[in-house]
Amino acid sequence: MEKDNKIEPRTISGFMELLPNEQVLFNQMKIKIEQSYERFGFLPLDTPVLELSEILLAKAGGETEKQIYRFTKGDTDMSMRFDLTVPLAKYVAQNYEQLQFPFRRYQIAKVYRGERPQKGRFREFYQADIDIIGDGELSILNDAEIPSIIYTTFKELDFGEFTIRINNRKILNGLFKSLNLVALSADIMRTIDKIEKIGVDKVKEILLDFGIASNEVSKILNFISINGSNDEKLLFLKNLNIKDEMFEKGVLELESVVKNIRLFGVPESNFMIDLTIARGLDYYTGTIYETFLNDCPQLGSVCSGGRYDNLAEYYTDKPLPGVGISIGLTRLFYQLNELNLVKVGKSSIADILILSTMEDVTQCFGVAQEFRNAGINTEVYMDNKKMKAKIKYADKLNIPFIGIIGEEEQKNKNITIKNLATGEQQVLSVQDAINLLKSLK
Amino acid sequence: MEKDNKIEPRTISGFMELLPNEQVLFNQMKIKIEQSYERFGFLPLDTPVLELSEILLAKAGGETEKQIYRFTKGDTDMSMRFDLTVPLAKYVAQNYEQLQFPFRRYQIAKVYRGERPQKGRFREFYQADIDIIGDGELSILNDAEIPSIIYTTFKELDFGEFTIRINNRKILNGLFKSLNLVALSADIMRTIDKIEKIGVDKVKEILLDFGIASNEVSKILNFISINGSNDEKLLFLKNLNIKDEMFEKGVLELESVVKNIRLFGVPESNFMIDLTIARGLDYYTGTIYETFLNDCPQLGSVCSGGRYDNLAEYYTDKPLPGVGISIGLTRLFYQLNELNLVKVGKSSIADILILSTMEDVTQCFGVAQEFRNAGINTEVYMDNKKMKAKIKYADKLNIPFIGIIGEEEQKNKNITIKNLATGEQQVLSVQDAINLLKSLK
Numbered sequence: 001m002e003k004d005n006k007i008e009p010r011t012i013s014g015f016m017e018l019l020p021n022e023q024v025l026f027n028q029m030k031i032k033i034e035q036s037y038e039r040f041g042f043l044p045l046d047t048p049v050l051e052l053s054e055i056l057l058a059k060a061g062g063e064t065e066k067q068i069y070r071f072t073k074g075d076t077d078m079s080m081r082f083d084l085t086v087p088l089a090k091y092v093a094q095n096y097e098q099l100q101f102p103f104r105r106y107q108i109a110k111v112y113r114g115e116r117p118q119k120g121r122f123r124e125f126y127q128a129d130i131d132i133i134g135d136g137e138l139s140i141l142n143d144a145e146i147p148s149i150i151y152t153t154f155k156e157l158d159f160g161e162f163t164i165r166i167n168n169r170k171i172l173n174g175l176f177k178s179l180n181l182v183a184l185s186a187d188i189m190r191t192i193d194k195i196e197k198i199g200v201d202k203v204k205e206i207l208l209d210f211g212i213a214s215n216e217v218s219k220i221l222n223f224i225s226i227n228g229s230n231d232e233k234l235l236f237l238k239n240l241n242i243k244d245e246m247f248e249k250g251v252l253e254l255e256s257v258v259k260n261i262r263l264f265g266v267p268e269s270n271f272m273i274d275l276t277i278a279r280g281l282d283y284y285t286g287t288i289y290e291t292f293l294n295d296c297p298q299l300g301s302v303c304s305g306g307r308y309d310n311l312a313e314y315y316t317d318k319p320l321p322g323v324g325i326s327i328g329l330t331r332l333f334y335q336l337n338e339l340n341l342v343k344v345g346k347s348s349i350a351d352i353l354i355l356s357t358m359e360d361v362t363q364c365f366g367v368a369q370e371f372r373n374a375g376i377n378t379e380v381y382m383d384n385k386k387m388k389a390k391i392k393y394a395d396k397l398n399i400p401f402i403g404i405i406g407e408e409e410q411k412n413k414n415i416t417i418k419n420l421a422t423g424e425q426q427v428l429s430v431q432d433a434i435n436l437l438k439s440l441k
Numbered sequence: 442m443e444k445d446n447k448i449e450p451r452t453i454s455g456f457m458e459l460l461p462n463e464q465v466l467f468n469q470m471k472i473k474i475e476q477s478y479e480r481f482g483f484l485p486l487d488t489p490v491l492e493l494s495e496i497l498l499a500k501a502g503g504e505t506e507k508q509i510y511r512f513t514k515g516d517t518d519m520s521m522r523f524d525l526t527v528p529l530a531k532y533v534a535q536n537y538e539q540l541q542f543p544f545r546r547y548q549i550a551k552v553y554r555g556e557r558p559q560k561g562r563f564r565e566f567y568q569a570d571i572d573i574i575g576d577g578e579l580s581i582l583n584d585a586e587i588p589s590i591i592y593t594t595f596k597e598l599d600f601g602e603f604t605i606r607i608n609n610r611k612i613l614n615g616l617f618k619s620l621n622l623v624a625l626s627a628d629i630m631r632t633i634d635k636i637e638k639i640g641v642d643k644v645k646e647i648l649l650d651f652g653i654a655s656n657e658v659s660k661i662l663n664f665i666s667i668n669g670s671n672d673e674k675l676l677f678l679k680n681l682n683i684k685d686e687m688f689e690k691g692v693l694e695l696e697s698v699v700k701n702i703r704l705f706g707v708p709e710s711n712f713m714i715d716l717t718i719a720r721g722l723d724y725y726t727g728t729i730y731e732t733f734l735n736d737c738p739q740l741g742s743v744c745s746g747g748r749y750d751n752l753a754e755y756y757t758d759k760p761l762p763g764v765g766i767s768i769g770l771t772r773l774f775y776q777l778n779e780l781n782l783v784k785v786g787k788s789s790i791a792d793i794l795i796l797s798t799m800e801d802v803t804q805c806f807g808v809a810q811e812f813r814n815a816g817i818n819t820e821v822y823m824d825n826k827k828m829k830a831k832i833k834y835a836d837k838l839n840i841p842f843i844g845i846i847g848e849e850e851q852k853n854k855n856i857t858i859k860n861l862a863t864g865e866q867q868v869l870s871v872q873d874a875i876n877l878l879k880s881l882k
Contacts, residue, residue, distance in 0.1 A: 007499050009535035009756040012519060015489035017532070019539055020546070023485050039813045041791030041820030043838070044464050048456035048565050049490060049521075049551065050510075058448050069491075071512035073555045078453060080490075091458070094450035098460055100837045102824060105461070110490065114514045124489050134824075141802065141823040148806075152813065263806040315450040350482030361582065365589075365704040372480045372593065379482030382582040383543060383575075396541045397484070 014117030015124045016330050021398060024349060025342050026333050029157060030108060033128045033327060036153040037106040040145070042130050045107045047087040053077040055090050058314035067113040080112040084129045084326070085311075092133055093315035101135035102142065108329070120338075122330050131324030133311055138321045140253055143287040143307055144260030146323055150291055150303050151266045153327075158343045159336060161294040162302075164266075165274035168254045169284050169306070171237065172275070174247025175223060179216050188212075189278035192224055196276070196297075200225070224276045230258050233273045250286070257287055285309045289325060299335050303327045348398040351437055354415070355381040355390045357406035364405050367415060367430055371403075374434045376441075394420060403433060455558030456565045457771050462839060465790060466783050467774050470598060471549060474569045474768060477594040478547040481586070483571050486548045488528040494518040496531050499755035508554040521553040525570045525767070526752075533574055534756035542576035543583065549770070561779075563771050572765030574752055579762045581694055584728040584748055585701030587764055591732055591744050592707045594768075599784045600777060602735040603743075605707075606715035609695045610725050610747070612678065613716075615688025616664060620657050629653075630719035633665055637717070637738075641666070665717045671699050674714045691727070698728055726750045730766060740776050744768045789839040792878055795856075796822040796831045798847035805846050808856060808871055812844075815875045817882075835861060844874060 011017045018026055038044075053070050056079045069080040081087050084107045092103060108128040117123060130149065132142045147164045154162045172192075176185040191206045200221065207217045226236050237251045254273065261271055279288045286307035293299055305325030312320050336342045352371060354364045364380045371378040379399070381390045394402050404416040408427075415433050418425035428436065452458045459467055479485075494511050497520045510521040522528050525548045533544060549569040558564060571590065573583045588605045595603045613633075617626040632647045641662065648658045667677050678692045695714065702712055720729045727748035734740055746766030753761050777783045793812060795805045805821045812819040820840070822831045835843050845857040856874050859866035869877065 006757060007495055007755055009496065009531040009753070010493070011489060011531075011535070012491060012493060012517060015491065017488055019536060020484040020486065023487060026487070027485050038790050039816075039818050041794070041818055041840075043461040043790055044468050045461065046464055046467070047458055048452060050453060050456065050553075050565065052451070052453060054448055055450065069512065069514060071510070073510060076453060090450040090452075094452070095460060100834050104820070112491075124491065137824075139823045139825070145806075145821070145823070148810070260803055260806065263803050265807060265810040312450070314448055316447060349479050349484055353482070362701055362704050365586075365701065366706060369589070369706040375480075377479050377482055379545070380586070382580045382586070383578075384580070393541050399482075 014122055016122055024347060029333060030329060032156045033153055034108055036156050037130050040149050042104045042106040045105045047091055049080055050078045051081055051087060053079045056081060056086055067115050069112050069114050082113050083111050084109060084127050088131060089312035090315055092320060093312040096318060102138060103133040106130045120331060120334055125328060125330035128327040128329050129324060131322050133320050133322040136319055140256050141260055142323050144257045145264060146289060146325055147261050147271055148264035148266050150325060151270055159293055159341060163292050163294060164271040165277050165290045166257060166271060167274055167277045167288050168250040168286055169288060170246045170250025170286060172278060174244040174250055175242060178242045178244040178247060184210055192276050193278045226275055230273050253286055279304060279306055283308055302332050349377055350379040350399045351377045352401040352403050353379050353381055353394040353399045354403040357404060363410050370430055371434055374438060376437050455563055457563055465788060470774060471770060473597045474594055475549055477597050478571050481590050483545045483547040486546045488532055490521055491519045492522055492528060494520045497522060497527055508556050510553050510555050523554050524552050525550060525568050529572060530753040531756055533761060534753040537759060543579060544574040547571045561772060561775055566769060566771035569768040569770050570765060572763050574761050574763040577760055581697050582701055583764050585698045586705060587730060587766055588702050588712055589705035589707050591766060592711055600734055600782060604733050604735060605712040606718050606731045607698060607712060608715055608718045608729050609691040609727055610729060611687045611691025611727060613719060615685040615691055616683060619683045619685040619688060625651055633717050634719045667716055671714050694727055720745060720747055724749055743773050790818055791820040791840045792818045793842040793844050794820050794822055794835040794840045795844040798845060804851050811871055812875055815879060817878050
């Protein structure tokens with residue numbers, strides 16, 4: 001290749017590629033979620049990015065088929081995963097005999113959707129999923145544990161106050177059955193889902209346009225406008241006296257979930273029954289969740305999910321009910337970063353940059369190794385640059401401390417530790433310096 | 442879709458997909474490498490899996506083009522990355538102005554090669570790379586730091602004793618120049634690279650077949666059979682009195698690397714000069730590394746790399762010399778797992794499974810949350826199963842402890858902690874139980 005005929009280095013649009021300082025923040029967020037999921041004993045899974053197209057598209061249609069990255073290599077028609085749920089369904093069906101149930105797994109990984117890129121939308125993005133899969137049955141108690149995981153995770157992430165909204169699809173479906181509106185239930189739910197965006201009046205107008213009788217529209221609006229505490233809402237639901245088996249089951253489930261969420265230690269201020277959330281149409285069958293950051297409602301739900309009856313019906317006859325949630329990590333990071341809301345524990349990888357005031361920097365090597373052996377992330381600046389350039393390097397990488405070794409320090413087996421934020425510096429023995437940095441970790 | 446018309450759940454061949462217990466081991470290995478890389482201050486990078494084909498294939502040809510997963514979506518000709526070096530080159534050229542040099546990055550991520558699958562070869566596999574990129578120049582001291590990173594990493598991985606073999610391409614190239622064999626150097630090096638496999642006699646035969654004069658073949662064989670300690674080898678190289686500038690520079694570089702490896706604290710038994718390693722043909726220009734597990738030479742090199750003059754010549758005029766290494770994680774895990782050599786720190790995610798002897802398990806929830814708040818990974822068994830089934834579940838997941846709450850325990854606010862490996866059990870207050878588990882972490 002001709003050296004003067006360069007190819008312009010660029011990244012495909014819709015693919016997030018961060019600068020190192022931002023990547024450090026992103027990774028901290030990812031690790032916090034991972035640790036929180038593991039805190040509840042979820043097992044890690046790492047399924048392939050590529051799967052057979054017939055597997056991934058067993059159910060899909062519409063948007064999914066249009067957006068999927070699909071190609072043939074040799075004789076194999078393969079696609080890049082567009083979510084982590086379909087690969088999980090395949091995995092559980094495939095490894096059913098070797099798994100222990102309830103099967104609790106998390107996966108934090110990239111998924112791919114070849115949609116038209118726009119601000120804040122990505123073609124490659126991380127999902128952070130947990131699911132609990134039962135073999136034939138799965139206790140409703142699991143539905144109560146999920147909000148406690150959301151709570152622990154978002155407390156850890158420290159993005160400010162948040163509210164987990166909870167509903168149960170059986171309640172909505174039972175209500176529509178009792179009103180003889182089952183045929184319209186999908187349309188009604190889609191409309192209700194928009195109530196925060198378009199307002200009550202507009203919802204009413206649309207429902208009337210569907211041909212629903214005015215008194216039934218009133219019942220629906222009355223129903224979804226239920227106000228008050230969680231217990232008041234539950235009482236209201238019971239007092240509606242709707243004689244429908246599904247409705248009644250939904251109310252009992254919701255009551256159980258609310259009661260047990262409390263036992264899991266989630267404060268009342270962090271969750272609420274919200275009868276307006278519906279979450280799509282045909283997948284969820286019971287409890288559903290959405291999570292909103294109180295100070296950033298414009299982000300929409302940042303963690304959603306619910307209960308489903310059958311994870312893997314396209315691959316196995318075994319009934320595998322489950323409950324799960326997903327955090328769209330890439331989008332969340334992008335939005336919070338735009339708002340300057342990503343909280344920083346530690347904004348550098350190295351805890352200290354060791355540098356020499358002498359031309360020969362090799363006397364830093366052994367000292368650096370002592371720091372590393374003590375668990376301190378340590379870098380040695382090896383280029384023969386001016387002191388100012390070395391400090392600028394540490395500064396740009398947000399490294400909090402520099403350790404200076406000059407002739408004096410070398411002679412006395414000391415190191416000068418300088419805190420770059422405060423400018424404070426002190427001459428310490430290597431061991432004292434190590435102890436100082438360890439005490440600050 | 443018809444429920445009785447199931448799609449067989451399967452994974453594309455050549456794609457590693459682990460059962461949870463193995464995945465836990467794999468992740469531990471991955472995390473150890475990551476922590477070791479961060480211990481040296483390397484910055485994380487997470488480039489996209491998909492890049493423009495013109496970027497990825499700027500240099501490639503031959504095998505790479507045949508194996509790459511390439512497709513067009515909309516107007517975009519894109520490919521899945523086949524290594525982490527080309528995306529790094531793109532990244533550094535693209536973000537040159539915003540990066541600090543030397544730019545030290547690691548990336549542990551999956552790469553894709555659509556080759557014919559065979560035992561122990563994968564189409565999707567993790568590479569764990571570090572590279573140090575200089576802006577125009579990069580001190581030879583960096584070449585000495587790399588083996589100290591390999592040393593720290595493989596000590597941490599605990600796969601038994603290992604040896605880092607080191608050579609310098611300038612020495613080989615200089616030797617061939619001094620023998621007027623530059624035109625044949627690629628062929629000679631490829632032959633020398635095989636010496637461990639095919640033996641000296643076969644190498645001699647092949648070299649003679651190339652038409653190299655017998656006395657020159659002797660010189661080459663004499664050269665590569667140099668024996669003794671690292672210092673003896675360096676002395677031998679100097680005493681060869683080869684008057685070639687490149688050769689002399691190579692010997693000086695190698696001498697400097699050996700001297701400074703020692704200052705980084707790498708024991709003499711873990712590294713050696715090996716004049717027979719050559720590592721490919723046209724990429725590396727100075728120091729080269731290979732790493733062998735002493736007890737598993739059949740695995741070949743498990744961590745290789747070297748110094749190169751120009752990382753990103755296809756995308757920028759800026760000279761960007763670098764030095765780096767790569768661990769082929771997926772293959773290494775597969776091979777060691779076959780040999781039962783993957784060492785286990787902790788083989789479960791949950792530290793304890795809390796279960797109830799009563800029908801109502803909800804009294805476990807608050808206790809579990811106390812364990813979690815103390816940093817202990819805790820799972821509650823919620824299904825209404827027999828005690829035996831609950832213990833079997835813990836056993837299958839390698840969870841080391843169970844915590845039993847029955848009527849007695851509930852009344853006295855205690856928990857019975859049972860060590861599943863020893864069978865030992867004791868009744869403790871919740872706080873004492875937490876302290877016990879924390880002391881064992």
